[in-house]
Amino acid sequence: MEQVLSLINSYLGLLFILLCLGLILSFIFSDRTREKLNLRSIQAFSHFRREVDLAVEAGKRLHISLGRGNINDLQGGAAFIGLTILDRCARAASNSDRPPVTTSGDGVVTILSQDTLQSTYRSLATEQRYDPTNARLTGLTPLAYAAGAMPAIHDEHVSANILAGHFGTEVALLTEAGERSRSLTVAGSDSIPAQAVLYATTDEALLGEELYAAGAYLGAGTAHTASLRMQDILRWVLVVAIVIGAILKLLGILS
Amino acid sequence: MKKILPITNAIIAIASGVLVLLGYFFPAVRGIQSILIGWAIILAAFALLLGIFNLVMVHWKKAGSEEPGSVYSIVLLISLILTMIIVSISGPTGSWSLWVFNTFQVPVEISLLAVLAVILVYAGARLLSRRPKWNTILFLVTVLVVLLGSVPLFFFGEITPLNVVRGWLAQVPAVAGARGLLLGVALGTVATGLRILIGVDRPYGG
Numbered sequence: 001m002e003q004v005l006s007l008i009n010s011y012l013g014l015l016f017i018l019l020c021l022g023l024i025l026s027f028i029f030s031d032r033t034r035e036k037l038n039l040r041s042i043q044a045f046s047h048f049r050r051e052v053d054l055a056v057e058a059g060k061r062l063h064i065s066l067g068r069g070n071i072n073d074l075q076g077g078a079a080f081i082g083l084t085i086l087d088r089c090a091r092a093a094s095n096s097d098r099p100p101v102t103t104s105g106d107g108v109v110t111i112l113s114q115d116t117l118q119s120t121y122r123s124l125a126t127e128q129r130y131d132p133t134n135a136r137l138t139g140l141t142p143l144a145y146a147a148g149a150m151p152a153i154h155d156e157h158v159s160a161n162i163l164a165g166h167f168g169t170e171v172a173l174l175t176e177a178g179e180r181s182r183s184l185t186v187a188g189s190d191s192i193p194a195q196a197v198l199y200a201t202t203d204e205a206l207l208g209e210e211l212y213a214a215g216a217y218l219g220a221g222t223a224h225t226a227s228l229r230m231q232d233i234l235r236w237v238l239v240v241a242i243v244i245g246a247i248l249k250l251l252g253i254l255s
Numbered sequence: 256m257k258k259i260l261p262i263t264n265a266i267i268a269i270a271s272g273v274l275v276l277l278g279y280f281f282p283a284v285r286g287i288q289s290i291l292i293g294w295a296i297i298l299a300a301f302a303l304l305l306g307i308f309n310l311v312m313v314h315w316k317k318a319g320s321e322e323p324g325s326v327y328s329i330v331l332l333i334s335l336i337l338t339m340i341i342v343s344i345s346g347p348t349g350s351w352s353l354w355v356f357n358t359f360q361v362p363v364e365i366s367l368l369a370v371l372a373v374i375l376v377y378a379g380a381r382l383l384s385r386r387p388k389w390n391t392i393l394f395l396v397t398v399l400v401v402l403l404g405s406v407p408l409f410f411f412g413e414i415t416p417l418n419v420v421r422g423w424l425a426q427v428p429a430v431a432g433a434r435g436l437l438l439g440v441a442l443g444t445v446a447t448g449l450r451i452l453i454g455v456d457r458p459y460g461g
Binding site for chain 1: 261276279280292295296298299302303304305306307309310312313316322323324327360363364367368370371374375378379382385386394433435436437438439440442443444445446447448449450451452453455456457458459460
């Protein structure tokens with residue numbers, strides 16, 4: 001029995017990943033025939049969509065900040081969401097006079113953002129709009145990154161900023177720059193200190209898993225809505241497991 | 256060729272991702288996993304060089320323009336070149352390199368930290384007028400209690416009840432909230448990773 005338990009314990013992570021994968025794939029196939037999924041309203045995304053439309057009409061620019069996370073570790077997850085948002089923004093602003101500008105604090109993320117912009121323009125048959133200097137590395141330390149990204153918000157006719165990636169408390173410098181240039185700032189991060197700062201410094205903070213729902217809310221495809229449904233189900237499973245664990249501990253059954 | 260390259264990129268990315276993931280669970284794949292991670296580290300270092308080249312390109316373009324802030328770009332380019340020369344001659348831990356770091360980088364970053372503190376205080380004060388809701392009041396009261404409970408006050412010294420409340424706030428509701436947020440972040444990260452692993456999201460131009 002102990003051997004079976006130890007075997008399950010060592011492969012628990014793999015089982016969890018397979019469960020997630022199974023749920024995502026089943027939702028992708030079941031949602032194909034479904035017309036539209038009802039998502040709860042998140043004010044930040046509706047404001048941002050409106051601002052993207054206004055930016056295109058007014059000939060202004062969108063700024064997407066991908067943070068300073070390194071994709072070789074866990075912080076990269078949030079930067080990948082930023083890249084999805086970048087793709088959606090580049091598509092939405094494809095008619096605009098000023099293409100979106102991205103800033104990041106990691107070399108790999110900078111290259112990926114250039115690649116995302118290039119492949120988006122290629123898919124829209126507007127590759128001539130691609131300019132590698134619109135995807136920038138602004139600094140390699142947290143404060144250097146923030147200091148390098150601030151001029152992009154101030155000086156480049158930006159009407160809306162979306163900060164999606166790994167940040168620390170230095171994110172306040174970026175939200176303040178957005179406030180001063182009177183542009184909308186929608187921001188989310190995987191870091192808890194950054195989320196606390198964002199709650200205080202911006203009207204449109206994305207807390208917890210809200211950032212990871214960006215693809216589904218910005219219409220990035222069925223896979224994004226499917227993974228959102230997977231997250232909802234597993235969140236409830238975890239909530240139930242935590243409550244049962246707490247009750248068992250309270251009763252003295254669990255040590 | 257235009258169609259083959261993205262498919263090849265996707266196959267390489269998915270295969271590498273699957274092998275690295277399996278390496279965490281099956282010892283037989285661990286050798287390939289460590290080779291792939293080693294390659295990723297080398298590529299990341301090369302990407303850093305490309306990123307610096309990108310930084311130079313952006314500021315070279317700005318320095319050549321007649322924009323109001325173009326002088327800052329010139330300063331950046333000169334600083335970058337001088338730092339590269341000094342570090343190349345003196346070495347990364349040489350005395351000249353450390354002098355550059357301690358004389359320029361550290362004071363500038365500390366100044367920015369000081370500005371950050373002022374911005375956070377100002378944002379806290381502005382929050383109530385911007386979002387007059389009960390949760391904003393709760394947030395500000397909590398901040399005040401934690402601040403007052405963390406430092407000895409002028410004339411009063413340490414106030415024990417505030418200390419106790421601060422300890423409880425930091426250890427019970429704050430930890431519970433942070434764990435809730437982290438669970439959401441963890442599920443989101445797993446979902447994002449899986450989308451890339453199955454090739455639905457291809458941020459590598461696939």
